[in-house]
Amino acid sequence: MNKIVIWGSTAASVSVIEQIRAHDKQCAVTLIAFDGHHPYRRDLFAPLLAKEIALDKVFMKSREFFEWNNVEVVLDKKISRINIKRKIIFTEDKEQIDYEVLVIADTPENRFPPIKGATKTRVFGYKKLKDIEQITKELPLVNAVTIHSDRFAGLQAAAAIAGRKKEVLVIASENNFISEHFEEDAAQWLVGRFEEIGVRIIRGNPLTEILGDGDAKAVRLKSGKVFATDIVIFVEMDEDLRLFSGSELQMASQIYVDRSFRSNIKSIFALDLVGLSQETALDINLVNEPALLEAQAKTAVGAIYGQDVPFHVPVVPQTLKWEGFDLTVIGQTVRGEGVEVRQTFDRETGKYRALYIKGNRVVGAILVNEDSQARTWKEEIERGESIDIGGASEEREHTAVEAHNPENNPSEGISTELIDH
Incomplete structure (x- = not known):
């Protein structure tokens, strides 16, 4: 193997590097980060927002780790296009980065749901550390936060922000974590417990519009109800796959992969939230856990080096x-x-x-x-x-x-x- 390029600053990227070096000490490895940070743990975003941990605690490894493993880290380049057939990545400043294998663990930008007003300022994603840093800066200046989420991670974020003495509104679809995992009597009781700490949860009344001249100032639901807000956070978003538009790569909102996380293009693998496999289907509430991403990396890198390493979902509380x-x-x-x-x-x-x-x-x-x-x-x-x-x-x-x-x-x-x- 001559050169492997990894996209993204997720925990999966570190695990891929570790697995590559376990197989091959000499292969050239380049990590392209999209938000200017070395790889970090999304599962620690909630305690970071709650001010329970410092920023440096969310990073997977020290910068020396990448030096010791001879990894070129690219923090300041934006990708303009990719030529899959020639296996070349082009940056906006005309630089070319070639690869033999491309492992995609993250994509360049947030892709918010198609909701009117989602491009306003003070609207953030919950996937990249640059967004969490900005939310952390804004929190002391605001009173009300709206979180759009169906997942357990959204509830963790809500509790963390409520602990900062903010009013929190969680807007969830009918297919949300609480409704899917609790009978209605228990679900209503659980919603009541969240209300006790300042988190209001609305299920089955979708967000249809974010209001405000420039900044987000309010949200409107399908029922017509309007709630004042200062910040809107989208926990779930589609992947930004626009760089692959018109290519032969099979994808929808994610890249389709097989049980080894390889796409239909033999040289491209997709992990973390980017890859979608029917053979390795798992609980979406686990996707932020480093142990899960490590298991994905073992299977994918094994396939890169011609080994069949079964994917086992770890038991992660x-x-x-x-x-x-x-x-x-x-x-x-x-x-x-x-x-x-x-x-x-x-x-x-x-x-x-x-x-x-x-x-x-x-x-x-x-x-x-x-x-x-x-x-x-x-x-x-x-x-x-x-x-x-x-x-x-x-x-x-x-x-x-x-x-x-x-x-x-x-x-x-x-x-x-x-x-x-």
């Missing part, structure tokens, strides 16, 4: 917490053929549990106010063993209590974090 409340999502929580969902909800205690079962195996879980059970179910999902679900919950709950009782295990105190990220 995701959490959302504030005082007196915790919500944990573990594993695959996608409803589909052959998947049974067993739910229990106690309104008085606020405890909720949904187990996603396929072939008598627990493949995913959603827990509310059951933090003590999170590690137990994570381990159960990782084992992948066939179990008797009927009596499993009570038995595992007893096991979890015993395992995490400080009297039985002196090394664990009450404040011990139970989830391994």
Whole structure:
């Protein structure tokens, strides 16, 4: 292999570099970043907005990592076009970057939904660090923030911004995280808990227009209701694939890839949010997790070097917490053929549990106010063993209590974090 070019500053890019160097110490590697930053972790955007961590904590590696691995990092170039047949990338300042293999982990710009007013100022995406930096600068100056999202990441962002004493409105479609994962009684209770911290969630009443002369000043919903706002954040957006328009690359809002993340063009791979594969379909709520992107990189780079490395979705717990409340999502929580969902909800205690079962195996879980059970179910999902679900919950709950009782295990105190990220 002579030269591999990587697009994007996501966690996937770092994993690709690590996997390349595990195979090949000499191959030329170029990383093209689109927002002027070395690779970073999107899963840390919420704590960054909440001022729980400093900016330097979101970066995957130090700058020395790229020097040690002999990676050319391009931070200040804009791509003007690409010639797929000749395998050449052209920049706006007439520079040419050739490649033997192109790995696409991100695309150049935000592509907001086709909503009137989306091009106004103070309208941001939630995918690039440059947007998060700008939101962070604006937050002290504003009172109200609108978040357009159907995903768990949108709820994390909402809670983080509400913690900064801002009014937060979340606008979600009918197919949103809460409606898809909770029965309506539990969903309404959960929406109420968010309202207690200053987050209003509107489901099934789409955003149709962003109002304001220059800056975003208000949002209008399909019902005609108008809400004042100072900032609008789009968590989900289509990929910016305009550079490939008119090419033979098969794509829609994402690039179609096979189980090794290779596109129909043999020299082009697409990872992270850019690639779409029916063979490696996964829970969209996991896409910000570095462990998932590392697994993608292992499979893709293996294919680059002629190896068949199966893609395994890691069991990655995701959490959302504030005082007196915790919500944990573990594993695959996608409803589909052959998947049974067993739910229990106690309104008085606020405890909720949904187990996603396929072939008598627990493949995913959603827990509310059951933090003590999170590690137990994570381990159960990782084992992948066939179990008797009927009596499993009570038995595992007893096991979890015993395992995490400080009297039985002196090394664990009450404040011990139970989830391994």
